[in-house]
Amino acid sequence: MRKRLANVLIRGALPASLMALAACAPAPIYKPSANTVAITPDAVAHEPERYANADVIWGGRIVAVHNLPDRSEIEIVGYPLDSSQRPKAEGGGWGRFIAVMPGFLEPFNYPSGALITLAGRVSGSRAGEVGEASYVYPLVGVAQSHIWTAEEMHSGHPNISFGLGVGVGIR
DSSP states (O other), X not given: OHHHHHHHHHHHHHHHHHHHHHHHSOOOSSOOOTTBOOOOHHHHHHOTTTTTTOEEEEEEEEEEEEEOSSEEEEXXXXXOBOTTSOBOTTSOOOEEEEXXXXXXXXXXXXXXXXXXXXXXXXXXXXXXXXXXEEEEEEEEEEEEEEEOOHHHHHTTOOSOOOOOOOOOOOO
């Protein structure tokens, strides 16, 4: 009887725990369109004409905001996104890109170092420099953007860890 009860508990507990952990992760914030491509900013920089007018969902860390007379440009170091479309900034970057938004952006609302995810369309590229090195920046016309708060970045990351150990019993 005990063995059967333990078996039922294990069979039920494992799927329930996996479902509970999966429920912790927030859903993606942007839905891909039929025109959305899974491509990195680096790859677009190498072949901008190939990806002209492609929709992308990219994220990264803000480097700077430049306000121009008719638009604002956000220079971003791109990073891979997790399943909730949050930038995973702990690894290597995907290259830089420029997010183009109409009108004036308050730099205070888009601070240097903040993490951002955006949905938009590749609208070309521009030669520039990073330090003294030449660089090709993909340009993305932004349809939607989201600045991530520290709380949002940590939500859905359970503070649970699993491990194996050796137990010793004393009788």
